[in-house]
Amino acid sequence: MGETTWLFGLPCSGKTTLAEGLVGPKTIHLDGDFLRDTLNTDLGFLKADRTENLRRAAGMAEVLNKQGFDVVASFITPYESQREMIREKVSDVAFVHVKAPIDVCEERDVKGMYEQARKGKIKNFTGIDAPFEVPEQEEDVLEVQTATHSKKENLKEINMELNRKPEPSHVFLGRWQPFHDGHRTIIDSVADNRKGVVIAIRDTELSEKNPFTAQERKELIKNVYSSYQNVKVMIVPDIDTVAIGRRVGYSVVSVPEKIAEISGTKIRQEYEEYELLAGAHLSD
Ligand SMILES: Nc1ncnc2c1ncn2[C@@H]1O[C@H](COP(=O)(O)OS(=O)(=O)O)[C@@H](OP(=O)(O)O)[C@H]1O
Ligand SMILES: Nc1ncnc2c1ncn2[C@@H]1O[C@H](COP(=O)(O)OP(=O)(O)O)[C@@H](O)[C@H]1O
Structure with missing residues (x-):
């Protein structure tokens, strides 16, 4: 049985970058952008569409885990209810909140989407005109800060805290x-x-x-x-x-x-x- 590490956070917080650093020989990386360009081209960014996107991703993670593959998932996963659904669907999942202040994410603007969202050219953009629910403190979530810590430090913390065996x-x-x-x-x-x-x-x-x-x-x-x-x-x-x-x-x-x-x-x-x-x- 494999295990799933689920990275979530604002656009440009560093989810994809960290996920790529976590993959090992028997790890499958499921990324929001990639799934939306392939399996999930029918979905948009209203809450219901996001939930469906994540339901499918969680289902895939569980299937892959059952076949012995580890999964690293990187999705915004903005709502608490969506994270709860994932916990229910994926038997062995650990959540990592990839955190950076919104102004840092906006400055990074890897794909120029914040700029478009500010201009109103993209609607329902997470952090601008769509919500991101920050997890409650008591929730069982590991937090990593990407504005103040390097990728190397973040990866080390994730591996150590989640006790992932190399x-x-x-x-x-x-x-x-x-x-x-x-x-x-x-x-x-x-x-x-x-x-x-x-x-x-x-x-x-x-x-x-x-x-x-x-x-x-x-x-x-x-x-x-x-x-x-x-x-x-x-x-x-x-x-x-x-x-x-x-x-x-x-x-x-x-x-x-x-x-x-x-x-x-x-x-x-x-x-x-x-x-x-x-x-x-x-x-x-
Ligand atoms: N309206 C809106 N809001 C948020 N994100 C948007 C939007 N439109 C397009 N994009 C691009 O889609 C990527 C996020 O997809 P996800 O599947 O991770 O989102 S979600 O978990 O279903 O909310 C996200 O990628 P990341 O920046 O890697 O998070 C964006 O590039
Ligand atoms: N500590 C860090 N961890 C991850 N990414 C970082 C870090 N510091 C700076 N970055 C940069 O932030 C950007 C994050 O982009 P990306 O990984 O695509 O984010 P997301 O998948 O959350 O949209 C990249 O350009 C990356 O190099």
Whole structure:
């Protein structure tokens, strides 16, 4: 049985952006705009139409959950009664109120709709001339603030608060001599969302090219990722070949060239200036 995370909030509050950061390998993303362009082209924005739109979306979420898929739904879902209906229809649903002040949403105006609504060219626009019922405090809803917190912070909070388990996903194998910004950029690109990450450290012999012990590197990397529940760090033997079979359920991806240019050699030269040569720092 899968679970549904239902993001709701004003237009341009950040629902779609956060939903995209929450999807994992077995997650289906149901988005208001997408459904309205496909399945729900017959519906408008009066209250009854919105309720029907959400009834269909909730039905789909439940069907998908029953088949083992997680669902992330991103819809304005403006009325309390609509959120209640969704709770009744979807057995395992957690609500996230994606919050930003209306003036921030209006400033973002990703699709220029607030401007059109202000000019009266779009009627019944949520936040302008159609209501958005803010949830009662006691309601069982997680709130995230997108005007004052970054996407990365919001995603971390959602994953932590909803206790969503990360899916195992990427293994990064390397010497990490030392672990630097280039490594971080690559790993962060997947460590930000629900995917699990394993950082495997090759247990190299100390040399000029390998000045740090595996244990030292492990401590350093663990410190960097101390707040990430989905990152595991482990030491592996100094393997020199990775052998893979075809169609065994995983893919091998290359590092983007721009990031590959960040050089460990250059960084080691800087360390040498401080006499952090092979093991020299260990003898004290
Ligand atoms: N009148 C009016 N009011 C609100 N939104 C409007 C309207 N007309 C078009 N749009 C666009 O439709 C997107 C919201 O659709 P939803 O399915 O999420 O809305 S609802 O939950 O049924 O209320 C919404 O997308 P988001 O900005 O992603 O929320 C708008 O792009
Ligand atoms: N912390 C944040 N979380 C999500 N979006 C943010 C955040 N900060 C700024 N934004 C920006 O706000 C805009 C929200 O747009 P979108 O995700 O389409 O909202 P919605 O789906 O609610 O209409 C995007 O341009 C996004 O980059």
